[in-house]
Amino acid sequence: xTRIKSFLVGAALFVSLAxxxxxxxxxxxTRFGLIDWRLGFGTLTLGxxxxxxxxxxxxxxxxxxxxxxxxxxxxxxxxxxxxVIPLLALGYAGYVRNQAASIPPIHDIVSxxxxxxxxxxxxxxxxxxxxxxxxxEADPHVPDNPRFGAAGxxxxxxxxxxxxxxxQPLIVARPPAEAFEAALVAARAQGWSIDATDPASGRxxxxxxxxxxxxxxxxxxxxxxxxxxxxxxxxxxxxxxxSDLGANARRVRAFQSxxx
Numbered sequence: 001x002t003r004i005k006s007f008l009v010g011a012a013l014f015v016s017l018a019x020x021x022x023x024x025x026x027x028x029x030t031r032f033g034l035i036d037w038r039l040g041f042g043t044l045t046l047g048x049x050x051x052x053x054x055x056x057x058x059x060x061x062x063x064x065x066x067x068x069x070x071x072x073x074x075x076x077x078x079x080x081x082x083x084v085i086p087l088l089a090l091g092y093a094g095y096v097r098n099q100a101a102s103i104p105p106i107h108d109i110v111s112x113x114x115x116x117x118x119x120x121x122x123x124x125x126x127x128x129x130x131x132x133x134x135x136x137e138a139d140p141h142v143p144d145n146p147r148f149g150a151a152g153x154x155x156x157x158x159x160x161x162x163x164x165x166x167x168q169p170l171i172v173a174r175p176p177a178e179a180f181e182a183a184l185v186a187a188r189a190q191g192w193s194i195d196a197t198d199p200a201s202g203r204x205x206x207x208x209x210x211x212x213x214x215x216x217x218x219x220x221x222x223x224x225x226x227x228x229x230x231x232x233x234x235x236x237x238x239x240x241x242x243s244d245l246g247a248n249a250r251r252v253r254a255f256q257s258x259x260x
Contacts, residue, residue: 005066009075012063012082015056019086023049024212031214037240038132041213050093056086096245104159105148105243108140109252110235111169113157117220117235120196120205126239127218133239143242164249170232170256176202179230180223186258190251192219208251215240217248221255232259 023045030040060083067075110116119127119136127133144153151159160167172179180202187194192206202223209216215238222233234255236248 002070002072005063005070005075008059008063009067009079009082012056012060013078015059016082016085019052019056019089022052027212031212036131037213037215041215050090053086053090053093057083057090060086100243100245103243103246104156104163105142105151106140106156106159107134107238107241107244107248108137108156108235109160109164109167109237109248110157111167111233111252113161115233117222117233119218119220119235122196123205123218123220126216130239134237134241136237148242160249164253167249167252167256170234170259171226171229172232172259173229176223176225176230179232180204182259183221183223183232186255187219187221189258190255217244217251219251232256 026035026040026044026049029035030037060079064076064079064083067073067079116138124136127136140156142148142151142154142156142159146152172182174182177199180199183204184194184197187204187206192208194204194206196205197203204219204221204223206219206221207216208219217236217238219237220235224231224233234252236251238244238248
């Protein structure tokens with residue numbers, strides 16, 4: 001029994017320490033194009049990830065019980081560490097799930113729902129190359145799927161208005177040329193990658209890449225003359241995923257706050 005206990009305690013620690021490596025490998029392999037995002041994020045992370053975490057926690061529980069009740073009582077601290085790692089990960093996953101349930105499952109945020117900004121052919125071509133990527137639509141709808149609850153089948157624009165009614169076109173008391181430069185400075189201050197600019201038309205296109213998986217969100221900014229000043233419109237949309245967990249709304253708000 002002592003040998004079995006020692007083996008399980010060691011195995012529990014090994015499995016728990018291997019989990020961060022597993023998740024990091026899935027994310028980075030996706031980011032650097034070694035595997036498809038559907039495999040790295042969908043299958044390895046969302047599919048197998050929870051099962052691996054629960055399995056690791058189960059092994060750690062057995063190891064902890066043996067360490068506590070089988071003499072000599074050794075390996076308790078190791079078993080506790082082995083249990084804490086998957087429990088923390090499961091707790092974080094639960095937190096993210098609760099956060100996702102509290103916001104609309106949308107990934108395209110616009111400052112003007114009646115006239116959403118269009119993207120250039122360059123951006124559309126990049127998006128089209130992504131397998132199972134999101135379309136750029138004037139009036140997108142949440143997939144009519146039970147996993148999205150009451151939001152399934154609803155207009156993303158209506159859901160945005162209900163959740164983020166503060167996101168509107170920004171009116172600034174600056175001439176268009178000055179407002180354009182200010183918008184460019186604000187975009188760079190937010191860490192966006194500026195992909196294209198056209199001062200004559202007041203147009204900016206940018207992108208933002210996530211740290212781990214390398215998911216890309218596309219952003220368009222349009223500066224137009226308005227009532228002696230300028231109007232600034234923004235659109236931020238994710239290339240993959242139905243829900244952005246509120247990332248695009250936070251991005252637009254942060255950009256607009258640069259003008260306060």
